[in-house]
Amino acid sequence: MNLEFAALALILVFPAxxxxxxxxxxxxxxxxxxxxxxxxxxxxxxxxATWAFVTLMRLPAGSALFxxxxxxxxxxxxxxxxGLKVDALSGVMVMVVSGVGAFIHxxxxxxxxxxxxxxxxxxxxxLFALSMLILVLADNLVMMFVGWEGVGLCSYLLxxxxxxxxxxxxxxxxxFIVNRIGDAGFLLGIxxxxxxxxxxxxxxxxxADLQKHAGLIGSGAATATGLLLFMGATGKSAQIPxxxxxxxxxxxxxxxxxxxxxxxxxxxxxxxxARLNFLYMLAPDAMAVVATIxxxxxxxxxxxxxxxxxxxxxxxxxxxxxxxYMFLGVGSGAFSAxxxxxxxxxxxxxLLFLCAGSVIHALEGEQDMNKMxxxxxxxxxxxxxxxIATLAICAVPGFSGYFSxxxxxxxxxxSGHFWLWLLGAITAGITCFYMFRLLFMTFFGESRxxxxxxxxxxxxxxxxxxxxxxxxxxxxxxxxVELPVGxxxxxxxxxxxxxVVGDFKPAVVASPAMLSALATGLSGIGILLAYVCYLRxxxxxxxxxxxxxxxxxLLLEKYRIDELYDLLVTRPLFFISDQxxxxxxxxxxxDGTANRAGLxxxxxxxxxxxxxxxxVQHYAFVYLLGVIGIVAYYVYLVxx
Amino acid sequence: xxxxSWLMALSAAIFxxxxxxxxxxxxxxxxxxxxxxxxxxxxLAFISLGSRLGTMDGQTIVFFxxxxxxxxxxxxxxxxxxxxRNRETVHADDLTLLRW
Numbered sequence: 001m002n003l004e005f006a007a008l009a010l011i012l013v014f015p016a017x018x019x020x021x022x023x024x025x026x027x028x029x030x031x032x033x034x035x036x037x038x039x040x041x042x043x044x045x046x047x048x049a050t051w052a053f054v055t056l057m058r059l060p061a062g063s064a065l066f067x068x069x070x071x072x073x074x075x076x077x078x079x080x081x082x083g084l085k086v087d088a089l090s091g092v093m094v095m096v097v098s099g100v101g102a103f104i105h106x107x108x109x110x111x112x113x114x115x116x117x118x119x120x121x122x123x124x125x126x127l128f129a130l131s132m133l134i135l136v137l138a139d140n141l142v143m144m145f146v147g148w149e150g151v152g153l154c155s156y157l158l159x160x161x162x163x164x165x166x167x168x169x170x171x172x173x174x175x176f177i178v179n180r181i182g183d184a185g186f187l188l189g190i191x192x193x194x195x196x197x198x199x200x201x202x203x204x205x206x207x208a209d210l211q212k213h214a215g216l217i218g219s220g221a222a223t224a225t226g227l228l229l230f231m232g233a234t235g236k237s238a239q240i241p242x243x244x245x246x247x248x249x250x251x252x253x254x255x256x257x258x259x260x261x262x263x264x265x266x267x268x269x270x271x272x273x274a275r276l277n278f279l280y281m282l283a284p285d286a287m288a289v290v291a292t293i294x295x296x297x298x299x300x301x302x303x304x305x306x307x308x309x310x311x312x313x314x315x316x317x318x319x320x321x322x323x324x325y326m327f328l329g330v331g332s333g334a335f336s337a338x339x340x341x342x343x344x345x346x347x348x349x350x351l352l353f354l355c356a357g358s359v360i361h362a363l364e365g366e367q368d369m370n371k372m373x374x375x376x377x378x379x380x381x382x383x384x385x386x387x388i389a390t391l392a393i394c395a396v397p398g399f400s401g402y403f404s405x406x407x408x409x410x411x412x413x414x415s416g417h418f419w420l421w422l423l424g425a426i427t428a429g430i431t432c433f434y435m436f437r438l439l440f441m442t443f444f445g446e447s448r449x450x451x452x453x454x455x456x457x458x459x460x461x462x463x464x465x466x467x468x469x470x471x472x473x474x475x476x477x478x479x480x481v482e483l484p485v486g487x488x489x490x491x492x493x494x495x496x497x498x499x500v501v502g503d504f505k506p507a508v509v510a511s512p513a514m515l516s517a518l519a520t521g522l523s524g525i526g527i528l529l530a531y532v533c534y535l536r537x538x539x540x541x542x543x544x545x546x547x548x549x550x551x552x553x554l555l556l557e558k559y560r561i562d563e564l565y566d567l568l569v570t571r572p573l574f575f576i577s578d579q580x581x582x583x584x585x586x587x588x589x590x591d592g593t594a595n596r597a598g599l600x601x602x603x604x605x606x607x608x609x610x611x612x613x614x615x616v617q618h619y620a621f622v623y624l625l626g627v628i629g630i631v632a633y634y635v636y637l638v639x640x
Numbered sequence: 641x642x643x644x645s646w647l648m649a650l651s652a653a654i655f656x657x658x659x660x661x662x663x664x665x666x667x668x669x670x671x672x673x674x675x676x677x678x679x680x681x682x683x684l685a686f687i688s689l690g691s692r693l694g695t696m697d698g699q700t701i702v703f704f705x706x707x708x709x710x711x712x713x714x715x716x717x718x719x720x721x722x723x724x725r726n727r728e729t730v731h732a733d734d735l736t737l738l739r740w
Binding site for chain 1: 659662663666671732733735736737738739
């Protein structure tokens, strides 16, 4: 049942109003007004989203709320009708984006309290929320792409928020350019899809139309479209091979890392794959690629996170790794599991970043975990929140991450991807190791804080700790919406999403309890190892690092992927751009032509102007010669 | 009655003197007088041909030419006096301000 629900537009209007207010009036009205409006519009937005979500829940399963806007593009038979739609899938997304977003906005008030550029910060943050909501509310692929590009822009603006530092500005550009590569694929995917359908007279990119006519798309076109769109997803959601921007994006303000680079924007790719599940189901090859890339990324990024000393970098690689899990889920056909992990991840990873931000705030910008330690008693709220988030990401039974990670691994195993499942399970152990390493290095052991910073080490203000507590609450219970079948409400989340993303059809029968026990066992080993290495025997890590020096260096330098890309892509590109395009084509051919033409006019003018000597009698003489010439010509004509 | 060809020859001769004077003499006052010579040579040709053809056209045009010549003489002389006051010369070779 579809219900028209005009208030959906309000979800976009509030952040849009926030952008305009903060951008134009914010600097004039001052910090108080910005601090009120910036988070305020997000809470209003969250309220409307909740209203819509509750309305949706009351409708029968498979219903959707929609709000048609206006006709946007028109080109021959092709036209794009803008419209908003909330079904089960986008409903979950809207709740996550506006809810987590609202609390991170609130947290930002405290985090940015000492920054003079607060108005610009909040206008960017509101703009991000607006773009992200456009992305998830869009009822067609073109509008989704608008949001997709919008969040990319905001990501760039906020990574380079402190643009006075050239390295930060560089990292912003890096993120933007890497995303552009992915987005080119996304756009090509849209074109491929449109041309495949246009052959059969379907000129629409509306999701409902696409789903209705999915049968018309050939398997070849479906595979091509799926892979091209997934290329966009690898950029936005930081998967191999385009993940390199995300760790560098950590130079932005920490709430930005929490909101954009952990909780919401980077999950856009997962949402896109789940949204186009009918298309991916037609292309098993594309699905296999998605799952494989996901599992490989999860493992690969997890191993890098083990040795990183920077607290935010560990979390960044952890995000890449968790996004890999989500793609493993959706790639295995377990779309609801992927979205489920997306939701729980938004809670616990957003929380992890906010806690890290609280620590960094307390230590005046220190991010090196080697200069932390024993903060447990000094930052109690932060510590307990971080502990909960760590338990959640480590999939400790009862916490949210346990349910979502388990359903992904179960989906991977049951879809027949044994090796990918194994990789995922091992990654679960690695995740526990590096997360507890982070926790132990930061909050336990001996204090390695620089003496100058010790005396005013303090817990963050309430405006920052309240979001921590709220998110900690959700990081704990967020997974309870999906319980083992038969227990209480059972797999409510899967049943809720099933009308949109379809049912998962297992290819291999497995015992969920066995799989869960295995993964949990591996997680336990990871936690135990971290405990031994970083609490009981603090000398062990150095010993291991010294023993396997090559491997340690390789991990510390992130497999030197950045260097590889530099060698394979950046340098040839710069070489071609500079030597051939700049010096060859631009300077030699184009500038040369223009300069020569100018020079020719100038030198010929220089020669010819000598004729003008200013003496009127000379002019008269030449004039006379002309007259004689003309007369002679006519005389000649008359004579003959 | 004087033959037309004589009159035309006289007109051409005066005109040639005017042209030569304009081209050869360096004093702009004299060059100016040469222009007047050329104008009157043309007037003579108009009158002669008009009388020969028995129409009024030639004489009409001559009146126009004389009017224009009078105006031109006034303006031209004013310019020459002004030049002389500023530059203290009326020598054409010295008045080449518009050269390259």
